[in-house]
Amino acid sequence: MALNAENHVKSAAHPCVVVMGVSGVGKTTVARLLATRLDLPYAEADDFHSPANIAKMTAGKPLDDADRLPWLEALGGWLTRLREGGTGGVVTCSALKRSYRDILRAACPDVWFLHLVGSHDLVADRIGHRSGHFMPVSLLDSQFAVLEPLAQDERGIVLDVGPAPEQLVDAAVRALGGC
Numbered sequence: 001m002a003l004n005a006e007n008h009v010k011s012a013a014h015p016c017v018v019v020m021g022v023s024g025v026g027k028t029t030v031a032r033l034l035a036t037r038l039d040l041p042y043a044e045a046d047d048f049h050s051p052a053n054i055a056k057m058t059a060g061k062p063l064d065d066a067d068r069l070p071w072l073e074a075l076g077g078w079l080t081r082l083r084e085g086g087t088g089g090v091v092t093c094s095a096l097k098r099s100y101r102d103i104l105r106a107a108c109p110d111v112w113f114l115h116l117v118g119s120h121d122l123v124a125d126r127i128g129h130r131s132g133h134f135m136p137v138s139l140l141d142s143q144f145a146v147l148e149p150l151a152q153d154e155r156g157i158v159l160d161v162g163p164a165p166e167q168l169v170d171a172a173v174r175a176l177g178g179c
Contacts, residue, residue: 013088014040014086014087014088015038015040015088015110015112015176016079016082016083016088016089016108016110016111016112017031017034017040017088017089017090017091017111017112017113017114017172017176018075018079018090018091018092018093018095018101018104018111018112018113018114019031019034019090019091019092019093019114019116020092020093020094020095020096020101020113020114020115020116021094021115021116021117021118021161022094022096022123022143022144022147023094023123023143024118024123025116025117025118025123025161026116026118026161026165026168027092027093027094027116028044028092029165030114030116030165030168030169030172031044031090031091031092031114033165033166033169034090034114034169034172034173035089035090037169037173038088038090038173038176040087040088040089040090041082041087041088041089041090042089042090042091043075043078043089043090043091043092044091044092045071045075045091045092045093045094046092048071048074048075048078049071050070050071052067053067053068053071062142062143065099068100069103072093072100072103072104073103073107075091075093075104075107076103076104076106076107076108077107078091079091079104079107079108079111080107080108082108083108083110094143095113095115096143096146096147096148097146097147097148098148098151098154101113101150101154110155111155112155112156112176113150113154113155113156113157114156114157114159114172115149115150115156115157115158115159116159116161116168117149117158117159117160117161118160118161118162122161157171157172157175159171159172
């Protein structure tokens with residue numbers, strides 16, 4: 001686990017959290033548990049994709065930045081509404097590049113990132129064993145290729161997905177200041 005101490009959230013009664021990472025790291029599982037633990041609204045980023053984006057990924061074609069922009073703006077709008085409403089929330093989002101996180105930060109300046117990481121082999125195995133998801137394992141390499149880990153000046157924490165999801169949530173809650 002890596003935590004940027006200067007990015008530790010001391011008091012975040014209603015944080016806006018983005019659970020990020022490549023497909024298959026467990027974003028949905030961890031985000032749902034975290035939202036439940038913190039009693040915050042939850043959203044799945046996949047629900048914000050256009051039908052064209054889903055069709056493209058289903059066909060095994062990676063999205064480009066132009067495909068992602070309206071999706072990221074929609075996610076940013078959701079975060080803005082929750083921040084302005086004072087409720088906070090938890091959303092999944094690959095947020096692979098810093099520029100994508102910058103779009104989310106522009107919409108919600110105090111957003112906090114929970115970056116889940118795992119080995120290529122582990123993540124590929126997870127994707128290969130899940131059903132009902134449009135993301136094929138063939139796109140995993142493209143996600144790892146563009147992934148830019150959280151920088152020291154970005155608010156959040158990086159957690160390896162080896163431990164159980166409940167342990168990851170415990171670590172995230174501690175990093176958020178026990179809210």
